[in-house]
Amino acid sequence: MSPEAKVAELIDKENRWKTEVIQQNFLKDDAEEILSIPLPRREMEDKVIWHYDKQGRYSVKSGYQVALKLKFSDPPSCSDSRGNNWGVIWKLNIPEKIKIFAWKAAKNILPTAGNLWKRKIIQEAQCKRCGEGMENTWHALISCKAAKKVWQSSALANAFQDMRSSDLLGELMRFQKILSRADIELLVTTLWVIWYARNKFVFESLKLDPNLLLAKAEAVNEAFSRTKAPNLLHGENLQKNKPNGWIPPPQGWMKINVDAATDKESKCSGLGVVIRDNQGKCMAAAIKKSKFTGDVSYVKAEAAEWGLCIAKEAGLKAVILETDSLEVADLINKRKASSAEIVWRVQEIQALKQDFSLFKVKHVSRSCNFCAHSLAKMALGRTHSDVWWGNFPPEILHVL
Numbered sequence: 001m002s003p004e005a006k007v008a009e010l011i012d013k014e015n016r017w018k019t020e021v022i023q024q025n026f027l028k029d030d031a032e033e034i035l036s037i038p039l040p041r042r043e044m045e046d047k048v049i050w051h052y053d054k055q056g057r058y059s060v061k062s063g064y065q066v067a068l069k070l071k072f073s074d075p076p077s078c079s080d081s082r083g084n085n086w087g088v089i090w091k092l093n094i095p096e097k098i099k100i101f102a103w104k105a106a107k108n109i110l111p112t113a114g115n116l117w118k119r120k121i122i123q124e125a126q127c128k129r130c131g132e133g134m135e136n137t138w139h140a141l142i143s144c145k146a147a148k149k150v151w152q153s154s155a156l157a158n159a160f161q162d163m164r165s166s167d168l169l170g171e172l173m174r175f176q177k178i179l180s181r182a183d184i185e186l187l188v189t190t191l192w193v194i195w196y197a198r199n200k201f202v203f204e205s206l207k208l209d210p211n212l213l214l215a216k217a218e219a220v221n222e223a224f225s226r227t228k229a230p231n232l233l234h235g236e237n238l239q240k241n242k243p244n245g246w247i248p249p250p251q252g253w254m255k256i257n258v259d260a261a262t263d264k265e266s267k268c269s270g271l272g273v274v275i276r277d278n279q280g281k282c283m284a285a286a287i288k289k290s291k292f293t294g295d296v297s298y299v300k301a302e303a304a305e306w307g308l309c310i311a312k313e314a315g316l317k318a319v320i321l322e323t324d325s326l327e328v329a330d331l332i333n334k335r336k337a338s339s340a341e342i343v344w345r346v347q348e349i350q351a352l353k354q355d356f357s358l359f360k361v362k363h364v365s366r367s368c369n370f371c372a373h374s375l376a377k378m379a380l381g382r383t384h385s386d387v388w389w390g391n392f393p394p395e396i397l398h399v400l
């Protein structure tokens, strides 16, 4: 690298650091500014003043500045005059930092390029990811090409299609009536991972895969609800409720969790496998992209078969295979018969069973299978398969 290029890189690095510092302060400042619009203490006669000038006098220059602001302005943000509506965010069962993020987004105080430009902190209001128009909160989280890619792969794609106004709090309140609480939580966490990806791109020039981001959103919510679960399970409901989480196998056994995710549009499926010991320690994780011809159970059976192949390759002897497909579990356990294509996969699984001295298949709820599910989702964004024996890459570790 030439000395000039090195200097340019250092300046760029310093500028980015400065921008980050300014952004952090900006968040604090702007929240305070909103709350500090002064009102007279005593009753006074009404008169027209030009709010945008220190002396209250209109000038062409200040008028021009305001016109520019209005031209590129964000949609009106929600104000506290909407009373207790903020409860829609605060009562969610998600990490505190994500609630605070959602509150800032709905208040329009995230350090978007548009907001920083209005504060004269940066020169360009344009979105760095798509280069199409000003980056306001709605653009960054919903309408930017990069954000759309995430929403379109999301389980909430339908809700996203239905986003009507650019008032985030209003939309959350509307969704509250039509979506389950878990879906609202996923929606808010999805907004958060989109902002996370936006920052990764703007500050580190990293492009994150949409499926990986969605897996992260699900994993964050799942992990958070599990940390809360013991409190909820106290008392008499303990017996009635299914444990809301994965249970390790008995000593000497390994547990193989398998799942498949599908993308109808691209006719692809992603397979995910995770193998853990009785301490819950992850021995292996694997992801693979496959075809999807329309039968979800078929691809879930395919994931089961692949999971057993990996376990066989590792020379495991006592295994419990867990799937969230009741059909697949019943077919392998011969509680049910089928004449569809799925029997080919089940026959392969029956043959593979012979390679283990102890073998069980269990049907579990989706929440007990969320690691395999997250991996399967991740696989959708991949072009090749991967099997890791320890040394898990960071994006996998996050899910595990």
Ligand SMILES: [Zn+2]
Pocket: 127, 128, 129, 130, 131, 132, 135, 139, 143, 144, 145, 146
């Ligand atoms: Zn954009």
